[in-house]
Amino acid sequence: MKIGIHHRKGSFSDRWIEYLEQKKMPYVILNAFDNDIIKQIKENKVTHFMWHFNQNYFEDMLHAKTLFRSVNQIGIKTFPNEDAYWHFDDKVAQKYLLEALDIPLVKADVFYHQKEAEKYIENTSFPKVFKLKGGAGSINVKLVKTKEQARKLVKKAFGSGFDAFDSWTVFTDTIERFRRQKTAHNFLRVIKWGFKGIFVDKQYKVFPKQRNYVYFQEFIPDLTYDIRLIVIGNKCFYLKRNTRDNDFRASGSGMLEFVPGKFNLEAVNIAFKAARKLNMFCVAYDFIFNAEDQPLVVEISYGFQPYVYDQCVGFYDTDLNWNEARVNLEFEIIESFLNEFSLTY
Template identity: 25%
Template sequence: MKKILALTDYKDNFGSKHLDQPYRSGMDKGKLEQYFNSYGFQVTFSKFSEIDWQSESLKDNIVIYTSSEDPKYFYKDFIEDIILALQLSNIQVVPSYQYLRANNNKVFMELLRNVELPNQFCQLKTIQLGVLEDVKSHAKNIKYPVVIKASRGALGSKIYLAKNENDLVKKIKKASKTFYIKDYLWDLGRSYKHKGYLKNSIYRKKFIIQEFIPDLEKDWKVLIFGDRYFILTRYNRKNDFRASGSKTNYKAGTQSEYTYQILDFAKQVFEYLDIPHVSLDIAFDGQQYYLLEMQGIYFGTSTINMSDAYFVFENNQWIPKEINIDLEKIYTDSIINFLSK
């Protein structure tokens, strides 16, 4: 029997699941074990901290794992260390490390988009920066209004619209501020003691500056698990340009104001990514589709709960199918589908 090592967090939780019980406990590990066993896979659950790095049998496993949205992402940083080490040990991790790195990391997500996707999915002009001071070298190429996104943040938080250069600096300061009084005073002392010393920036949280798409009223979130596509329409907040996290007039499944072209676009993106499942945010301005964001692990699954159906592409057409299986089955099938490629 093939072996899967499923890595859980320090709370012994695995994955992200809407309406899980207890709250924020993730997927049902018993169901996952049952479903994987039905495909001939033996699953062992283990915390990241419990990996036996000296075990010769470690390389016999395919590794699946959870991520984390802990405050400040300290624990996620630890998870990244573990997954990268496993991948460098030539152990198959699903998804591969770069998708974990891009999870709730908009800077790397944009870099990954440019690396893994062709230009047709990279239409939005985006600048990735690590400090406020670096904006100066790009100032001549910025056309207003523009969107500023802190690298970390979900549900539309830490996303701002800048209407001019002064507004840009103001919004970037909100997104990137790293002022710590002790560090600042220590650095100030260096500047007095050492002639010519340049003080550290106090705006060092990385961020992106992204082209603004005008007149959008809504976007679509598409969750893809293998060959199953779940879709949700999200309207913008009132007097706002953001749809993510708005909870405004959400419509899911067959009620989602979907078009086959949106599903086609999502399918094209997914086929370029070496991944079993993904969450895509897609916009349409009346002329072309835009990929706004993508997440390959530990994304929200409420779209599934809100949907009356998912879509599959069969016989060159999109067909809605009633949802009669749980998330654990959907997740398992996507992993098996990926491993069988």
Template identity: 80%
Template sequence: MKIAIHHRKGSFSDRWIEYLEGRNIPYIILNAFDNNIIRQIKENNVSHFMWHFDQNYFEDMLHARTLFRAISQIGVKTFPNEDAYWHFDDKVAQKYLLEALGVPLVKSDVFYHKKEADEYIESTSFPKVFKLKGGAGSINVKLIKTKDQARKIVKQAFGRGFEAFDSWTVFTDTIERFWRQKTLHNFLRVLKWGFKGIFVDKQYKVFPKQRNYVYFQEFIPNLTYDIRLIVIGDKCYYLKRNTRDNDFRASGSGILEFVPGNFNIQAIKIAFKIADQLNMGCVAYDFVFNTDNEPLIVEISYGFQPYVYDQCTGFYDASLNWHESKVNLENEMIHNFLKQ
């Protein structure tokens, strides 16, 4: 067994490397973007290739799936695997996948022609939640309250389109977080993301505009939080994300709780069941609860922000029992991956 890792400081790979070194497991650092990467993989007899590719890097999204699909043809196992990466950061793809599996999810509608989208607006009720395919932290999410607002959204979707990176939302969310939690960390975050929000970092400028489709999701009123459940192997980790003040969005709020409180634990059961069907190795779910307190999936992902989940206080097992323990999700990822 020979592990190859594409390393980016501050990603999952920091701890993957620590895990391998601590156990004297042979590994090699490879640059996935090298022109001769296939030759390097063959010459080094690589059996497993790990890369925490990120939706915020255009070059990652352009290249990772292609490389992984190619090397899987010569028997190299990848993390994430194809079942995890084909729909990564694509809410529309996830809609079709989850509908195919028949799992409980927030109802979503997508249209690829303006005529059908206009007809939908006239026949449905509002508010609705408008989203682009990609984006984390709710940056490409808007509440559409009226038919007139929806018509404008549709006109733009089938016209000039939308920037893939909503810089203004990033800027305003960062300012809001700073005023709510006046810490040095958040002040530095204001400087960093405020700059990105105003001027737009060059890495975001290369993403193509989003156009010629429109995606609406049912609005569930009176939401004050969602829960993020992460299933890796036989463990399920819990995080509660509270909404911003006077806002329906929980993702990206930074208002987090790590100790499980009262919630419909059926969400844990659903998360384990679907993990087997998805075959992703690591799957993070965003759950909300409707007016009948039934858990509904909003979206899924193999990747998420590192280190945040160190504050989790334990995990659920498949029998829905809670176990207090120290949490290191990156270690769980690589441990379960290398068992394959």
């Protein structure tokens, strides 16, 4: 066994390398963007290739899936695997996937022709949640309160389209976070992300415009939080994200709780069962709860922000029991991957 890792500082690979060093396991650092990357993988006799590719980097989204699929063809195991990466950062793809697997999700409607979208608007009720396919931290999420607002969005979707990066939302969200939590760290975030919000980082400018589809999701009123559950192997980790003031969005709020409170544990049961259906030993879910307290999946992802989850205080097991423990999700990922964890629960 020899592990190849594409390393980017600040990603999962920081701790993957630390894990391999501790275990004295053979590995090699590779640059996935090298023209001769396939030759390097073969010459180094790599058996497992790991890359925490990121939706915020256009080159990652352009290249990662192609490279993974290619090396899979010669028997090399990858993290993430194809079942985990093909729908990454694509809410539309996830809608169809979750529906196909009968995983309970928030109802969503997608249209690829303007006339059908306009007909839908006239025959549905509002508010609805409008989303683009991609984007983390709620940056491409809007609450649509009226039919007129929806018509304008549809016209733009089938006209000039939307920027893939909503710079104004990033700027205003950063200011709001600093207002709530006035720390030196958050001041630096205001400077960094406020700058990005006003002067859009060039990496975002290369993403193509989002056009010729619209995605409306059911709006569930009176929500004050959502729950992020991360299943890795036979453990389920918990994070509660509270909504912003006077806002329905929880993702990206920075208002986090790591000690589980009272909530419907069926969400944990769904998370484990869905992981098996999805064939993903590492999957992060965003859950909300409807008026009947039924857990519904909003979206899924193989990846998530590193280091944040160090603050988790334990995990649920497959019997839905809570276990207090120190948490290192990157170690959990590489250990499950290299031990070829079987989704048998």
